[in-house]
Amino acid sequence: MAAHKYNKTLPDPHSPDLILSHPTSNEHITIWTSTSALWADSLTTLPLYIKESQRLATAPLARDGGLTTWILVDGNRPADQREILSSCETFRKRALTSDVEGNVVENIVHGVASVFCPEEYRGHGYGSRMMRELAKVLSSWQTGGDGGGKRCIGSILYSDIGKSYYAKLGWHADKSNTHVEFSPCAHPRSALMIKDVRVTDLEALCKRDETLLRKLMARPASTTCTDARLRMTIIPDVEHMGWHLAKENFACEHLFSGVVPQAKGAIAGDVVGSQVWAIWTHRYYSRPPHHGGGDCVDSSSQQQTNNVLYILRLVMEADETASRLPSDATKTFLEPAGNGEKYAQQMGYLKAVLQAAAAEAREWKLDVVKLWDPTPLVRGMLMKMGDLGCVEVEREDEGIACGLWYDEQGEVLGGEEGMVWVNNEHYAWL
Secondary structure: OOOOOOOOOOOOOOOOOEEEEOOOHHHHHHHHHHHHHHHOOOOOOHHHHHHHHHHHOOOOOOOOOOEEEEEEEEOOOOOOOOOOOEEEEEEEEEEEEEOOOOOEEEEEEEEEEEEEOOHHHOOOOHHHHHHHHHHHHHOOOOOOOOOOOOOEEEEEEEEOOOOHHHHOOOOEEOOOOEEEEEOOEOOOOOOOOEEEEOHHHHHHHHHHHHHHHHHHHOOOOOOOOOOOOOEEEEOOOHHHHHHHHHHHHHHHHHHOOOOOOOOOEEEEOOOOOOOEEEEEEEEOOOOOOOOOOOOEOOOOOOOOOOOEEEEEEEEEOOOHHHHOOHHHHOOOOOOOOOOHHHHHHHHHHHHHHHHHHHHHHHHOOOOEEEEEOOOHHHHHHHOOOHHHOOEEEEOOOOOEEEEEEEOOOOOEOOHHHOOEEOOOOHHHOO
16 A cells, blocks of 8 residues: 655544544445445446445345444544545454353354545555544444344454554454365266255255354363363354355346356255255456366466355365364364265265366356365365365465454453454355
C-alpha cells in the first residue's frame, strides 16, 4: 500500500471526531464504485459488480441482519456528505467452543471482510484506526436479540497482505494456513460409488455435519495434552454454503449465458456413518479461456487465470482425527491389522469424491482444485494418491486466516492465549 503525502484537509487519524458508522444507500454505491477495480473479478462492468453486491446483501448468511457494513467517517459531517475514509463488512457466524473437558458452547464469531481504504486516503492510518475501533465494538455486537443472546468470542478475517499488518491490530494468523491443490482432469466415475450433491441435498447434509461436529467437539482432551486453550470451529451450516453458491450463481449466469452448475459437490458411499462428501464452489477471478484437448488440462499450454474450484467443506464421517485433539490426531484407527479393509474403503470414497471435483473443475473451465486444512487422516490419504497429483501449499501472503479473540469480559486475548481453530476450511472465508 503506497504512502501518500499528508493532506492537511483530511482529519487526523487519531482524532476523537472519527467514528464508526453505517453507510446510507448512496454511500453503499460509493463504496462499491471504489472497490470495483480490485474486486470485480470476472464481472466486467461497474453496474454488474454493483448488481452482484446488492444480490449478495440478500443472500444466505448476509440477510436478516447477518451482514453489517461499517465505515470510518468524521462524526461531525452529515450522511451522504462525509468522506468514507475506510470501510469493511462483518458477517455474524455461529460457532462452537470446547474446553479440555469437552464442554461445548455455541457462540458468535464475526467474520470481517472487504476491508478497504480508497486510494486518496491511504497512507494516513485510517484503515488501522477503523480496525482498532471495530475490535472494541464487535465483542458486544449482535449479542442480544439479533444474536440469540449468545456471547461473541472473537472475529476472523482473511488477509491478502501477509501476516504482520493485522497481527499488529490484534488479528493473529492461525497456525493452519495450509491447503492441498490438484489439477482439473476428466475421470471415469462409478455410479455405484458416487453421486452429485444437489442444492436440495445441502440442508440435510449440513445438519448431519453439525451433529457430527458437535460430537467431535465434545471429546475431552487427553490429560497429557499441553494445549489447554479452547477449541473453536465455525459451524459449516447451509447459510455459509448458500452465500458462496449465490456468488457462484451470479458469476456463472454472466459468464455462461444463464447456465449455472448443478453439482454443488459429490458424495460417496451408501451407508450413513461411513460416507464421504464434499461441497464445493466455482470461483471465477477472471473470464475463463476455452480449454480444449485431452483429458487433463495442461497448465503449461493454457492461459492461466487462477480460477478455482474451492472445496468448501470435506466430511469423512468415520474420521476420528477431525477433532484435532492430539490424542485423536495421532490415531490410525483405520489402518491397523483388521481394519485395512475399512481404510481402503474410506480411501476409495475420498478418491472418488476428489476425482469428481477434478472432473467438475475441468468441465467448468477452472484452473485448479483447492482443499483447505485437511484432517490428519485425509492428509495422509492424499499423500498416497500419486495419480491425483496433490501438492501441499502453505499460504504466506494471501488467504491468511487470522483471529482476534475475547475473554468473558470482552477483553482482547493475546495471540498465544487465543482459540485453537478447528476446520479452517474455505466455507468460512468471505
